[in-house]
Structure formats: C-alpha cells, structure tokens
Amino acid sequence: MNQARDLGHKGMHEEALQAYDEVLKLDPKNVTALLRKASDLGSMGRENESLSVYEKALAISEETLKTNPMEAFAWQDKAIALSGLGRQKEVKQAYVEAWAAFNESIKKDPENAKLWKGKADTLANLGQWEEPNLPDQIGA
Numbered sequence: 001m002n003q004a005r006d007l008g009h010k011g012m013h014e015e016a017l018q019a020y021d022e023v024l025k026l027d028p029k030n031v032t033a034l035l036r037k038a039s040d041l042g043s044m045g046r047e048n049e050s051l052s053v054y055e056k057a058l059a060i061s062e063e064t065l066k067t068n069p070m071e072a073f074a075w076q077d078k079a080i081a082l083s084g085l086g087r088q089k090e091v092k093q094a095y096v097e098a099w100a101a102f103n104e105s106i107k108k109d110p111e112n113a114k115l116w117k118g119k120a121d122t123l124a125n126l127g128q129w130e131e132p133n134l135p136d137q138i139g140a
Contacts (some may be wrong), residue, residue: 001019001023001030001032001033004016004019004020004022004023004033004036004037005020007019007037008036008039008040008043013040013041013043013044014044015132016036016037017037017040017041020033020034020036020040021037022106024037029060031057031060031061031064031074031077031081032051032077033111034052034054034056034057034060034080035057035077035080035084036074037053037083038050038051038053038054038057038084039084040079041089042084043055047132050084051084051085054084055085057077057080057081057087058078058081060077061074061077061078061081062078065078069101070101070104070105072098072101072102072104072105072115072116072118072122073097073098073099073120075094075098075101076095076098076121077095078093078094078098079091079094079095079122079125081100082094082097082128089130095122095125095126096126098118098122099119099122099123099126102115102118102119102122103119106119109110
C-alpha cells in the first residue's frame with residue numbers, strides 16, 4: 001500500500017496501479033486501495049475506469065454499513081467514493097454520518113488517535129474549522 005501511494009505521489013501512476021492491483025489480489029475488499037487506484041486512474045485521464053473503481057469502493061462501503069451502520073471509516077470511505085463519482089449532494093450527508101459515528105466511537109475509545117484524525121479529516125472535508133455542537137450545524 002505504501003509503495004503504491006509513494007509511486008502515485010511521484011507521478012508513476014502505471015506502477016502505482018500495478019502495486020494497488022497486488023494489494024487487491026490479497027484483499028479484494030480493501031476500500032482504501034480501491035479509492036487510491038480510482039484517484040490515480042482519474043489523474044491519468046482514464047475516467048471510465050476510475051468511475052468503475054469508485055463504484056466498487058462505494059458498494060463495499062455500503063455493504064459494510066449494512067452490517068455496522070456506526071462504522072465511521074466506512075462512512076468516510078463512502079463520502080470519498082461519492083465525491084469521486086460526482087454525487088456531491090450525497091457527499092455531505094455521508095460526512096455528517098461519519099462525524100456522528102466518529103463521535104460515538106471516540107466516546108468508547110477516547111485515546112484512539114486514528115479516530116480523532118478521522119474526525120478531524122471529516123470536519124475538514126465539511127469545511128468545519130470549529131467543531132459544531134449539532135449535526136444540523138454542520139455546513140451552516
């Protein structure tokens with residue numbers, strides 16, 4: 001995963017795609033690898049392939065959320081996939097759901113830095129630089 005990410009950052013997109021494919025052979029439901037692969041495909045101008053991979057990532061995220069609707073990272077992944085698909089009206093709601101799920105997860109595990117980072121990323125993607133008190137205040 002790290003190698004693929006680094007290759008993509010260096011502009012070596014074909015090599016990054018090969019590395020993501022290796023990750024996906026081992027873990028076909030790795031949404032992070034799918035989202036990064038879709039992004040690289042988009043950067044290469046391969047829009048149809050990119051959209052197809054975003055659709056796959058979205059389907060896996062939604063499958064996870066059916067089982068665990070409070071899985072914050074799945075909501076975050078769903079928002080990223082929706083954004084890649086250009087479904088902006090749905091992106092904000094997915095991030096609001098992610099924010100609520102991160103809040104619940106942090107209550108249970110307040111020392112988990114990964115959860116705090118996820119929450120911060122979610123708020124940044126919502127354009128919220130100060131923490132709102134209520135979900136309806138997000139984006140207000």
